[in-house]
Amino acid sequence: MHTLAERLRREIRNVPDFPKPGIQFKDITTVLKQGPLFREVADALYAQWSAERIDKVVAIESRGFIYGAVLAYRLGAGFVMARKRGKLPAQTVSMEYALEYGTDTVEIHADAIQPGERVLVHDDVIATGGTAQATVALVEKMGATVVGCSFLVELGELRGRDRLSGYRVTSLVTF
Numbered sequence: 451m452h453t454l455a456e457r458l459r460r461e462i463r464n465v466p467d468f469p470k471p472g473i474q475f476k477d478i479t480t481v482l483k484q485g486p487l488f489r490e491v492a493d494a495l496y497a498q499w500s501a502e503r504i505d506k507v508v509a510i511e512s513r514g515f516i517y518g519a520v521l522a523y524r525l526g527a528g529f530v531m532a533r534k535r536g537k538l539p540a541q542t543v544s545m546e547y548a549l550e551y552g553t554d555t556v557e558i559h560a561d562a563i564q565p566g567e568r569v570l571v572h573d574d575v576i577a578t579g580g581t582a583q584a585t586v587a588l589v590e591k592m593g594a595t596v597v598g599c600s601f602l603v604e605l606g607e608l609r610g611r612d613r614l615s616g617y618r619v620t621s622l623v624t625f
């Protein structure tokens with residue numbers, strides 16, 4: 451018998467040098483396409499947060515939307531998209547964050563989260579944690595409470611978890 455983490459370690463495809471040289475891209479499409487495994491991952495992600503009262507799942511563009519939506523469904527929570535600049539059509543609130551070179555911006559619809567709501571942040575992969583950290587900061591700027599952060603994959607060496615200290619952070623497999 452292999453644990454889910456062991457199977458994910460084997461099934462998630464590593465694509466070297468994508469999208470640029472030196473990056474080891476963790477491709478979850480090899481998991482998504484397998485019916486039983488797709489469901490098992492959904493159930494495991496849900497189990498990590500099922501004891502919490504969560505009003506909204508804020509999912510990070512774009513692969514975070516996949517299990518973010520499943521998590522919202524299972525938790526009985528609303529689903530909110532955190533997107534790159536200029537993608538959301540209505541009024542937004544935004545948070546800028548530093549990249550290795552330059553900056554990026556994450557946006558959420560201004561009416562998507564109410565003050566006092568309990569929010570779970572979700573993405574497929576946590577690498578440096580910069581995107582998740584900015585999303586957490588944005589949710590808090592909107593007056594909501596971040597209950598924690600859920601990821602499928604954690605890249606341990608990049609220590610993204612350290613940027614989310616003080617929050618409960620979960621993942622299903624660490625590379």
Ligand code: AMP
Binds near residue numbers: 573579581
């Ligand atoms: P981060 O460095 O944690 O801010 O990651 C930025 C975004 O890129 C997140 O949405 C991650 O899901 C994605 N990402 C970063 N590194 C990888 C990687 N090696 N494989 C797959 N996705 C990645």
